Amino acid sequence: MRKYFALIATGGLIAVALTGCAAPAEPQATSGATVDAVHVSGEFGETPDVEFPTPLTAQDTQCREVIEGEGDYLSPGQFLELGLYWANGTTGEVIATAGFDDEQTQVLTPSASTTPAPLVEGLSCARDGSRVVVTTTAEEFYGPDRGNDAQGIAPGDTLVFVMDVIKAYPDRADGAVRLSRDGFPAVVLDGDGRPGVTVPSSGPFEDLEVETLKQGSGATVEDGDLVVVNFTGVLWDDNTVFDTTWKDEGTSPTVWSVGEGGNIPTGLSDALIGKTVGSQVVVVVPPDQGYGSSGSGEIPADATLVYVVDILGIYGDE
Incomplete structure (x- = not known):
């Protein structure tokens, strides 16, 4: 199994999901004298050998692809597995x-709000399988007149990152479209893949019900898997959205643990097991397989829940 790690924000470790709705036509940062002064060698996926003159001085964020990846530049909504080298330039x-050399690292739910802007810009230069070098300033990374004392970074310092894009997940389900049955919650997709859900006016189903709107051809979800998803959840009673990864600024995929001891309702977990990566499914979860008589957060007691789930990938799958 491949090991994973989470990216670095203001002194802690976080996973990274770039926010947005569509792939940029061009990278958000370009090469320049600062990033060109960083020399990197070594195999992809292994800890790189990095050399640069000190003090290295940056004025803005620059990026350079040193090992070419495949396909298009990364879409802003993709969830990424990365190897990371970080130095004070x-x-x-x-x-x-x-994240290098199959190193055991931390896995956290991606959070767009904690992804520093220079990493978003730098990773826009990358593709699946790329190694990129990014140089930036402490102020662009942390904010004006800020550094990080715990990391030994002063406000005027330059930061150097080398990142290997070990795996880039798609930002939406890409399976073959299938028709849904009559009387089931209807789903309409926006241009960026964002689902709109309309619940029937009839009473809710009494049992767990599942419909596949897109049939993926990837790996099968199994009990115990960590599944990367985008989703929207609505209440059957009034069609209110109670949770979603489709934010105003774009998507922020999340990771669900399915099976015994998982972090989602049992009905939703049972519905996902056996489905394939690339699928989009609609799951109707009755109260006794959801949050029951206690509810949770914005979910009231005895609520029937409707989830639209894009299955983007499985952690640990090669």
Whole structure:
């Protein structure tokens, strides 16, 4: 099984999901003298050998692809598995390395709000299988007149990142379209893949019900898997959205653990097991397989739930 890690924000570790709705026509940052001064060698997926003159001085964010990936530039909504090298370009000190050499690393739910803008810009230069070098300023990474004392980074310092895009998940289900049955919640997709859900006016189903709107051809979800998804959940009673990864600024995919001890309702978990990556499914979860008589957050007691789920991938799958 491949190991995973989470990207670095303001001193902690986080996973990264770039936010947005469509792939940029061009990278958001370009090459320049600062990033060109960083020399990188070594095999993809292995800890890189990195050399640069110190002090290295950056004025803005620059990026350069040193190992070419495949396909299009990364779409802003994709969830990524990365290897990361991070150094202080002013002092030459290595701050962290993670995700290389099948190293055991931390896995967290991706959060677009905690992804620093220079990494978003730098990763826009990358493709699946790319190794990219990104240089930026501490101020662009942390904010004006800010650094990170715990990491030994002063406000005026330059930061150097080398990132291997080990795996790039799609930002939406890409399976073959299938027709849904009459009387089932209807789903209409926006241009960016965002689902709109209309619940029938009739009473809710009493049992767990599942419809496949797109049939994927990828790996099969099994008990115990960590599944990367985009989803929208609505209440059957009034069609209110109670949770979604489709935010105003784009998507922020999440990771669900399915099976015994998972982090989602049992009905939803049971519905996903046996489905394939690339599928989009609609799941109607009755109260006794959802949050029951207690409810949860914006979900009231005894609520029937409707989920539209894009199955984007499975952690640990090669």
